[in-house]
Amino acid sequence: MNAIEVEHISKVYGSRRVLDDISFIVKQESIHGFLGPNGAGKTTTMRIITELAKSSSGTVDIFSNGQKIHKTKLYQHIGFLLEEPPLYKDMTVLEYIRFVAKLRKIPQADIQNCIDYAIDALDLSAVVNRSIENLSKGYKQRVGIAQAIVHRPKILILDEPTVGLDPHSVKEMRNLILNLKKEHTILISSHLLHEMSLICDDITIISSGTILKTGSMASLKKDLANKQEIHLVFKKVNETFYTELKQLELFDSINISDCDEGVLVVLKPKDTGDYRNLLIKKSVELDVELLEISKKEFSLEDLFLEVTESHD
Template sequence: MIEVNHLTKYYGDHKAVDNISFSVKDGTVCGFLGPNGAGKSTTMNIMTGCLSATSGNVTIGGYDIFENPIEAKKQIGYLPEQPPLYLEETPREYLRFVAEAKKIPGETIKTEIESVMEETQITDVADRLIKNLSKGYRQRVGIAQTLLGNPKVIILDEPTVGLDPIQVVEIRDLIKSLGKKHTVILSSHILSEVQHMCDEILIISKGKLIAYDTTENLEKMLQPKVTLEVETDALREESEQVLSAIRGIESTEYVEEKDGLLKIHIETTPEQEMAVRKVLSLEFARINRAVLKSGTVKANLEEIFIELTSADIQDDEEDDPEEAEELPEIAEISPETPEDKEVNKEEEESE
């Protein structure tokens, strides 16, 4: 559905997007992560045709966003971080304006508006001024306008920023439901949110694509070892004796001893994990002690994100400065106009 190939964007001498390539399959909810200034908003603005690229191409539903922008943009519904709402209009009036701007046939506009209002649950406030709506409802209005014309791709930039916890949950549920009918790309700084909603996760740092996979595969990539968390009623001395005799255990850490229970982290390999689990229970039972809990400690998305982006920053600092100077003068391919500079300034601030 979405193909991004060798996309690069320069702002003067600054490379905001660095030769990134990825594809998003039809019906996927894809999380787009990166630190501030990583190039997320720049990439999304290029994908939606709101910003030119220095080099590379983007294809949406088979249409090149630069060579065939009208057809490509028909495939996209886009909600920027700041929803482009007209506060003195009602949601119904605003959606009619957007529908006409999208050149939706006049005879179907009313039906489409009613449909997207129902889907985003704003029918009850359809005739109130947008300026009088809560931020959660305003965000729903913004999402409703992305759905007009039934685009195949929905792109949402920080859709839950500034919302209260109840509104966040409601918008999350809405986005998950959208993923059943559309391909969704979602950027967010709330990593648990992305983990909760998305099928795949794309991580960008310093303009470079550093990871693109499912959360499960990212965990495996960063955890060549398996950490088992075990809780037992055995004494520490007894546990040390038991664990020292079990093959496949590479290291142990005694995390906590509380209320007569001992919590232990045991490091092993994926290949040895099941064998170690079986022997653990048997060996503790042999000394009349119980394994009360046993589970796997997994890296959460925050840890994955920090490890990947920190490694990228370190690698960047270790690059040979002379090699960095050998980059071709790609910026000359698309010289900046005064209008570009104004857009670039806004992009750098939004990043």
């Protein structure tokens, strides 16, 4: 059973189409990354899932229920933090979490347990009695997540929870989110692609309101590995070397261009194999002077830029 199924969602504001027939699935007990440049439609999608905005067409199915869940029921299942944390800055952390717990109509007998859970999960015990106004941005963000999980929803939706945090806080936030995975299915958007690659099981890339890629992080990593390149720099190359390389039938493309030190050959292997040893042997065998050989791995950033730029 999937936690969230977004099916053919479109959103039109006047004549502007913000989301164009987007579909993706968030599996249960997973962390699903939602990537996209600014203005891609991430927040709009999240607002539609949380019913803070209406879609122009399409449906959102929660827990493969197949029918529209009443708002009251929906918010038992979903907790979210969208954009700025909704904090009452004149309250202490404890007062605020207690207020939200009452607002979510948690039974009186369970309130204390739920508050304790939120405080422990976000490691807020050191600041419970401090006024929210005096907290650092990192802690304010944590309090924002605490309000989202205080009623112990099965799904947690976080929109850019690490934006504006220093690297230390980002690392802390990463560990906290990984801990939250034990109890919640998480849909998270972020610009920090490296961070996403460290915590996400699945990923969806959106640009200009269209889904460009969606799938597991493992398949994405396989795609990335397939996109590796081998760079060779020669003093000069001859026709025989080029023919030999072609005859190997190991490479999708062979590009030869001039560079400062001589000739640069860029090879795109067909599979994930490491052919550097073979290429060194070949160059010795064919007596071409090899100055440099390196393997260029494709990062998530490269893939992100490639798919979003090619779409634009």
